Amino acid sequence: MTLKLTLAGLFVCGCLMSSGAESAVIAINAAKAGPEINPRMYGIFLEEINHGVDGGLYGELVRNRAFEDSRPPEGYTFQNGKWRNPGGFDSGFTRFGYTTNGVPFWSVIQSGSAKATMQIETAGGITPESAYCLRVDAEPSANGRAGVANEGFFGIGVRKGEKYHLSLHARGGESFKAPLIVRLEDANGAACSDEVKFDAIGADWQKFERVITGSKTDSKARLVIEVGAKGSVWLDFVSLFPAKTWKNRPNGLRSDIAEMIAGLHPGFVRFPGGCVVEAGSVETAYNWKLTVGPVERRQERWGPWNYRRTQGMGLFEYLQFCEDLGAEPLYVGFAGQTCIFRSPQLVPMDDMGWVRDNILDVVQYADGAASSHWGELRSKAGHPAPFNLKLLEIGNENQGPEFERRYNFIHDTVTTNYPDLQCLADLSWTDHGSMQRNTRFDIEDSHHYESPRWFATGFNMYDKRDRKLAPLYLGELAVTTPDAGDLRGNMRAALSEGVFLMGCERNADVVRMVSYAPLLANVDGRTELINAPPPWHAMIYFDGTRVFGTASYYLWKLFGASRPAHTVQTDVSFPDAKSVLVSGQIGVGTWADTAEFKDIKVEKDGQTLFESDFLTNAAGWTAEAGRWSVTNGVYRQGHQGQGFSYFGNENWSDYTLTLKAKNTGGAEGFLIIFGRKNGERYWWNLGGYGNTLHEIEFNQALVGSSVRAKIERDRWYDIKVQVSGARIRCYLDGQLIHDAVVPRPQKFFAVAGQCDNELIVKAINLGSETLSAKLNLTNLNLDSKKAQMTVLTSADLADNNSLTEPTKVQPVETSVSIEGKDFSHEFPANSLTVLRLKTR
Numbered sequence: 001m002t003l004k005l006t007l008a009g010l011f012v013c014g015c016l017m018s019s020g021a022e023s024a025v026i027a028i029n030a031a032k033a034g035p036e037i038n039p040r041m042y043g044i045f046l047e048e049i050n051h052g053v054d055g056g057l058y059g060e061l062v063r064n065r066a067f068e069d070s071r072p073p074e075g076y077t078f079q080n081g082k083w084r085n086p087g088g089f090d091s092g093f094t095r096f097g098y099t100t101n102g103v104p105f106w107s108v109i110q111s112g113s114a115k116a117t118m119q120i121e122t123a124g125g126i127t128p129e130s131a132y133c134l135r136v137d138a139e140p141s142a143n144g145r146a147g148v149a150n151e152g153f154f155g156i157g158v159r160k161g162e163k164y165h166l167s168l169h170a171r172g173g174e175s176f177k178a179p180l181i182v183r184l185e186d187a188n189g190a191a192c193s194d195e196v197k198f199d200a201i202g203a204d205w206q207k208f209e210r211v212i213t214g215s216k217t218d219s220k221a222r223l224v225i226e227v228g229a230k231g232s233v234w235l236d237f238v239s240l241f242p243a244k245t246w247k248n249r250p251n252g253l254r255s256d257i258a259e260m261i262a263g264l265h266p267g268f269v270r271f272p273g274g275c276v277v278e279a280g281s282v283e284t285a286y287n288w289k290l291t292v293g294p295v296e297r298r299q300e301r302w303g304p305w306n307y308r309r310t311q312g313m314g315l316f317e318y319l320q321f322c323e324d325l326g327a328e329p330l331y332v333g334f335a336g337q338t339c340i341f342r343s344p345q346l347v348p349m350d351d352m353g354w355v356r357d358n359i360l361d362v363v364q365y366a367d368g369a370a371s372s373h374w375g376e377l378r379s380k381a382g383h384p385a386p387f388n389l390k391l392l393e394i395g396n397e398n399q400g401p402e403f404e405r406r407y408n409f410i411h412d413t414v415t416t417n418y419p420d421l422q423c424l425a426d427l428s429w430t431d432h433g434s435m436q437r438n439t440r441f442d443i444e445d446s447h448h449y450e451s452p453r454w455f456a457t458g459f460n461m462y463d464k465r466d467r468k469l470a471p472l473y474l475g476e477l478a479v480t481t482p483d484a485g486d487l488r489g490n491m492r493a494a495l496s497e498g499v500f501l502m503g504c505e506r507n508a509d510v511v512r513m514v515s516y517a518p519l520l521a522n523v524d525g526r527t528e529l530i531n532a533p534p535p536w537h538a539m540i541y542f543d544g545t546r547v548f549g550t551a552s553y554y555l556w557k558l559f560g561a562s563r564p565a566h567t568v569q570t571d572v573s574f575p576d577a578k579s580v581l582v583s584g585q586i587g588v589g590t591w592a593d594t595a596e597f598k599d600i601k602v603e604k605d606g607q608t609l610f611e612s613d614f615l616t617n618a619a620g621w622t623a624e625a626g627r628w629s630v631t632n633g634v635y636r637q638g639h640q641g642q643g644f645s646y647f648g649n650e651n652w653s654d655y656t657l658t659l660k661a662k663n664t665g666g667a668e669g670f671l672i673i674f675g676r677k678n679g680e681r682y683w684w685n686l687g688g689y690g691n692t693l694h695e696i697e698f699n700q701a702l703v704g705s706s707v708r709a710k711i712e713r714d715r716w717y718d719i720k721v722q723v724s725g726a727r728i729r730c731y732l733d734g735q736l737i738h739d740a741v742v743p744r745p746q747k748f749f750a751v752a753g754q755c756d757n758e759l760i761v762k763a764i765n766l767g768s769e770t771l772s773a774k775l776n777l778t779n780l781n782l783d784s785k786k787a788q789m790t791v792l793t794s795a796d797l798a799d800n801n802s803l804t805e806p807t808k809v810q811p812v813e814t815s816v817s818i819e820g821k822d823f824s825h826e827f828p829a830n831s832l833t834v835l836r837l838k839t840r
């Protein structure tokens, strides 16, 4: 087996405990201060994925505004029917409506006897960067209109009464006299805005602009450009922008989405990616120099998430957004190795100069004097003052010695030129030891897309981190397994992420920064790696006119808003905790092998509960996967791979299971199952992890400790597993290998900290019943008999918000009375509670 978990947080395992509400004691000692928490600990990671930026945060409503979407992905060639990178990786170009011989996201309008055609021209556009343009040949009639329409990003979102800035570039063919008539329409052709007319279209490119007003709210409108009389007309850079952008920035952001982000009060913004930085080809790797200056002069690029980036939200706009949010920018630069999940390409070492310079120059663009080469460009864009870029990540999820060489090449020059920068390196997918030995970085970035169980076991994850290592930035965190719901981020995901964040706060000396990923998704624009469904999720979802945050959004928001300056010692105990009873069926199985089993016997208190004969069949056994058969008293799993078979009563407990087992093929040993109940199971995994370890596991999470050992092929072993209460003893050939006690599953967690005469207590109850806890506060003086309380809870862990129920799950704030420094409090099922108590 290759999946490795630990048992510390088996919160979903109701079967382990007898039911009944628990009680807890939370002892908080304010005299014992823990680590300081970085004031900028909670930030965001903003990447162009899921149409989060184009088709989302960035205000542009017209898709393929510059008609560049018919360009093939840069650095990819057409091979076997697909646009592939040199390593054969499929760009996903045709998957979402892109084509090189059509006009993606535009359509012809013709009704009655009117006629229209449209065609891409690959030269002659308004600028060299926007070289493609659209030719429209129209012949309207008395009973019909002719023209083209743009569908926007899964529909154009228009709101009644709101104003939109419409602009387009047009030039007419010989003796073209017709007006262009432009308006927003719904799916049935009814107007969603007033109509504007552009006359006097000449033979040269000219920009036409007007403000239109929404007459109806519709998230799926389209922009129709009607040609008023017969003729040919060329269009380029057709744009529709909300007149009011967030903070009224030109070329700005959609206010409702930006407001949701601002609601998180992020301490920092990591941008622009992610995989967007590395991309699937060197030509499409993020190059900020193509993203600055007038939008018509920016070079669009194919992105790694199966769509083209307009670069409308370019480096300047990202930095401006950081400033407007009050957040510190954290720029991630391409480091010469493209994405490791997309047949990676390397920039040859002797060509790495431009890669290094792009990273050097970004610092000058952001922070250099207005008189410097790149600083001047920033100043001309309207920001003479520096943006204060001090956090620089070299590469994203890169890997291997070739990356280390490139990292060092960049890092050495950057730190020589900018000694006050903090450099981050992402060690998520590379050899930690090697990076730690061979490179230097100030902060280690580490990404975790995992299950609720993984996150809920994270309370102690960093307790034992070597404090001599670089501190951590956990840059991409999220529950991604299906139990987090289709959108991910449901209450189950949120609360388990919360337990993990508590663990980060407890270890805030090593975990300096955290961010969720991905942040944004257009509900219709969720993207994915090729061959790697399901689609990506987000914390904030939207369509053309609506936006909502998931349960995870509200949990992270609450954590960010409830960050103390430092933690204080917080011990949680469970005085009347009930102990675990290991009970359930027995079974045998394999993970990657074929195996045989015989002489299976279950005994309890001197009585035999079961004894196998396997002469003619395996009566009473239930197989799950594998190919099971019996021959001469032997029960055989003959398919090399996973196979399990179970027998017995789910209430069996305190028994001894004995049998003989033999591995007959494959890479590992075999599995001896016990305590199987309600689909959950313990097993003794012998020769697990490529035949390197024996270990007891519950639902594949480690119980006790593993032992380094192998299973020999074609050899019968004598096995004994003894369960009594919570204790499990495993013997191999008469030798005791494991003696483990199953820990009580922890469902309740608390942390506390202080700041500004306040004690902030956060508690998560993952249980399905209210938990009553006694809080015992020492070494502090309360200043009030009231505490402010915020609770995030919902009846069902599967609950989440949606477009139609955007606030089904959201925190509720009240106040509670406190009777002195020892008081009791009821923590609801499935909840995060934040208590803020005034202190003197």
Ligand code: AHR
Residues within 6 Å of the ligand: 047, 049, 273, 274, 275, 276, 396, 397, 447, 476, 517, 518
């Ligand atoms: O968050 C989505 C992607 O996940 C990021 O682009 C990448 O860094 C990671 O693999």
